[in-house]
Amino acid sequence: MTGMSATSASPTTVRIGLLGFGNVGGALVDLIAERKDDIASLTGIDLQLKRVVVRDLAKPRPHDLGSAELTSDIAAVTQADDIDLVVELVGGVDAARGWVSAALSAGKPVVTGNKALLAAHGRELFDLAAANGTELLFEASVAGGIPLMRALQHSLRGEPIERVMGIVNGTTNFMLSQMTEDGADYADVLAEAQALGFAEADPTADVEGHDAQAKAAIIATVALGGSVTDADVPVEGISRVTAADIATAKRLGYVIKLLAVVERIGDQPPYEVAARVHPTMVPLDHPLAMVRGSFNAVFIEGGAVGELMLYGRGAGGAPTASAVLGDIIAAAGSLAHGGVRVVPGLTDAIIHPPESAMSAFYLDLSVDDQPGVLAEVAGVFGRHGVSIRSMEQADVGDEATLAFITHVASEADMASTLAELEALESVVRIGARYRVVPQ
Ligand code: HSE
Numbered sequence: 369m370t371g372m373s374a375t376s377a378s379p380t381t382v383r384i385g386l387l388g389f390g391n392v393g394g395a396l397v398d399l400i401a402e403r404k405d406d407i408a409s410l411t412g413i414d415l416q417l418k419r420v421v422v423r424d425l426a427k428p429r430p431h432d433l434g435s436a437e438l439t440s441d442i443a444a445v446t447q448a449d450d451i452d453l454v455v456e457l458v459g460g461v462d463a464a465r466g467w468v469s470a471a472l473s474a475g476k477p478v479v480t481g482n483k484a485l486l487a488a489h490g491r492e493l494f495d496l497a498a499a500n501g502t503e504l505l506f507e508a509s510v511a512g513g514i515p516l517m518r519a520l521q522h523s524l525r526g527e528p529i530e531r532v533m534g535i536v537n538g539t540t541n542f543m544l545s546q547m548t549e550d551g552a553d554y555a556d557v558l559a560e561a562q563a564l565g566f567a568e569a570d571p572t573a574d575v576e577g578h579d580a581q582a583k584a585a586i587i588a589t590v591a592l593g594g595s596v597t598d599a600d601v602p603v604e605g606i607s608r609v610t611a612a613d614i615a616t617a618k619r620l621g622y623v624i625k626l627l628a629v630v631e632r633i634g635d636q637p638p639y640e641v642a643a644r645v646h647p648t649m650v651p652l653d654h655p656l657a658m659v660r661g662s663f664n665a666v667f668i669e670g671g672a673v674g675e676l677m678l679y680g681r682g683a684g685g686a687p688t689a690s691a692v693l694g695d696i697i698a699a700a701g702s703l704a705h706g707g708v709r710v711v712p713g714l715t716d717a718i719i720h721p722p723e724s725a726m727s728a729f730y731l732d733l734s735v736d737d738q739p740g741v742l743a744e745v746a747g748v749f750g751r752h753g754v755s756i757r758s759m760e761q762a763d764v765g766d767e768a769t770l771a772f773i774t775h776v777a778s779e780a781d782m783a784s785t786l787a788e789l790e791a792l793e794s795v796v797r798i799g800a801r802y803r804v805v806p807q
Pocket of ligand 1: 536537538539540566574579682683684
């Protein structure tokens with residue numbers, strides 16, 4: 369860092385080293401060039417992009433790097449004396465862990481958008497930042513351009529956060545929206561999402577919920593204050609959601625969304641944390657039901673603030689670069705003005721047993737259309753302590769389809785209900801099963 373006294377006449381220069389020059393890295397380079405002068409006059413900080421690390425130096429890149437050097441030498445960013453702040457936008461876990469650790473150990477603040485890294489090794493890296501008196505900032509790691517991390521860490525710090533429910537994966541929200549609005553099948557909307565560049569050629573991370581799982585772990589850690597890893601978050605993706613399920617949900621007054629759900633369990637410390645990801649039936653009049661296409665939204669329930677929702681673009685180069693730039697300015701401000709906020713070390717969260725997690729459920733069954741079958745089926749729910757809120761019957765030949773919505777019940781009670789229903793002779797088939805956001 370040069371020019372230590374920040375005045376509008378002589379701004380403090382903060383020299384940035386960037387690891388990764390892909391979609392977000394390129395958008396960040398453009399955004400810094402575009403906003404640099406305004407940022408200097410607003411904050412007294414001159415952001416100087418000094419060095420960009422890429423794997424392939426020969427690859428053409430449609431971005432004006434100004435005076436910044438392109439290099440393939442990682443240490444020229446993580447270890448160099450003329451770099452004040454490191455931005456990691458490569459992704460992946462193992463190599464990125466080494467680079468981020470090296471930069472933090474050298475006392476450099478790091479800004480990252482790497483959700484997989486934080487969900488797996490966040491505690492270790494936050495501890496390392498604290499031990500070296502520096503910062504690790506990660507706004508871009510969850511919900512792209514939505515300023516969620518800062519809202520949870522600062523604006524809502526005084527809140528007892530009770531629950532966070534997020535649509536945090538744009539690809540799957542785009543797919544589910546298309547299925548809902550056009551009645552399209554899963555395979556067709558997946559092909560459309562791939563053609564439009566939302567979904568990867570291998571869509572597993574998005575459609576099986578792993579991307580949302582990592583984000584749920586980070587939200588839980590930040591919102592509830594104990595370290596939660598992706599391994600603590602049970603996950604179900606959307607690959608089993610059918611057009612028929614979506615049509616049934618709509619008829620009953622719901623839309624199906626992939627939700628990351630994070631809850632604080634207990635009335636007094638030590639609280640437990642429950643975090644999970646699954647396709648969920650959301651009432652049509654809930655704010656999350658209105659979130660269409662590739663947008664993200666996060667619905668927060670606090671003790672004093674009540675309910676609030678943050679909405680915006682959860683992916684894409686420019687929105688994600690905006691979140692990265694906000695973190696760069698915050699970290700540069702700490703460097704320039706001597707206000708590094710050393711986060712105290714995290715402790716591990718106490719994870720609520722997944723089988724005790726509570727939800728309302730939707731369940732449909734095909735049964736023999738005979739006298740006494742409904743009573744027999746209802747009896748199974750009752751024996752396992754699962755209370756039925758509504759039931760709708762449709763007749764198809766000799767069979768009837770029974771669609772139940774329950775009151776809130778535990779995963780364990782619902783699982784034992786299902787096991788007993790499966791064993792009944794009158795139950796021909798167990799159909800769809802979804803968690804439901806209660807109305
Ligand atoms: N693949 C993610 C999404 C964006 O579809 O939202 C990056 O987290």
